[in-house]
Amino acid sequence: MRPAISTGAVDSFDQALALLDKDTGETAVDLLSYRAEAEYRMEDYEAALYSYKLLMERDPKHMEYWYMGSMCAASLGDTAQAVELYDKVQRAEQGKADKDRAEGRLKALLTVGAACVKDKSYDQAMSLYENALRDGLTDAKINFQMGLCQMAESNYKDAADSFDKAKLAAGEDQELLREASYNRAVCSEYLYQYDEALKLFSEYNKNFGPDERAEHEIAFLKSR
Numbered sequence: 001m002r003p004a005i006s007t008g009a010v011d012s013f014d015q016a017l018a019l020l021d022k023d024t025g026e027t028a029v030d031l032l033s034y035r036a037e038a039e040y041r042m043e044d045y046e047a048a049l050y051s052y053k054l055l056m057e058r059d060p061k062h063m064e065y066w067y068m069g070s071m072c073a074a075s076l077g078d079t080a081q082a083v084e085l086y087d088k089v090q091r092a093e094q095g096k097a098d099k100d101r102a103e104g105r106l107k108a109l110l111t112v113g114a115a116c117v118k119d120k121s122y123d124q125a126m127s128l129y130e131n132a133l134r135d136g137l138t139d140a141k142i143n144f145q146m147g148l149c150q151m152a153e154s155n156y157k158d159a160a161d162s163f164d165k166a167k168l169a170a171g172e173d174q175e176l177l178r179e180a181s182y183n184r185a186v187c188s189e190y191l192y193q194y195d196e197a198l199k200l201f202s203e204y205n206k207n208f209g210p211d212e213r214a215e216h217e218i219a220f221l222k223s224r
């Protein structure tokens with residue numbers, strides 16, 4: 001059964017699609033795409049996933065629909081389906097040049113990877129991140145999420161390395177740089193490198209301004 005949609009904009013798309021019925025022409029696909037996007041932005045992920053699956057059927061060569069579907073599934077907590085849809089694009093695009101690949105891989109990777117970590121599927125998350133890096137997909141957020149995954153597995157040495165890479169590649173993204181810097185300091189603390197941790201937390205306060213969590217760690221480290 002189709003999920004209920006309540007907004008006027010989505011209802012308008014529905015009415016137009018009802019008139020087109022099973023039409024697979026460009027107009028029908030465009031309307032369905034607009035509806036799926038509206039549903040996704042409304043965070044109605046169940047409805048959006050349904051719409052994107054219809055789009056996959058009507059326009060199977062448009063790989064972006066699989067990426068969006070994977071993000072919907074991840075947001076719904078269906079990690080297995082999210083990975084399946086994401087991997088579908090990777091298999092379909094093996095050997096393609098970068099310019100011919102579907103858009104949206106980075107956003108889908110970060111969403112699906114985070115869902116895997118939340119589900120404690122750490123090996124699956126790391127596999128997604130590492131494959132993307134091998135394919136030449138570079139972004140500070142990938143290294144940052146790798147670090148979070150490694151921390152969740154108590155692999156603080158590799159997490160520290162990932163956060164260092166995220167810091168170097170963060171550019172003007174101050175929020176990412178702030179979070180990577182904080183977590184990098186936490187890694188040193190968990191590795192019992194207390195002098196290093198104190199130095200990094202102090203630098204964090206200097207660069208981003210003191211906050212409660214950093215002050216707490218600094219007080220602890222100074223008491224040792």
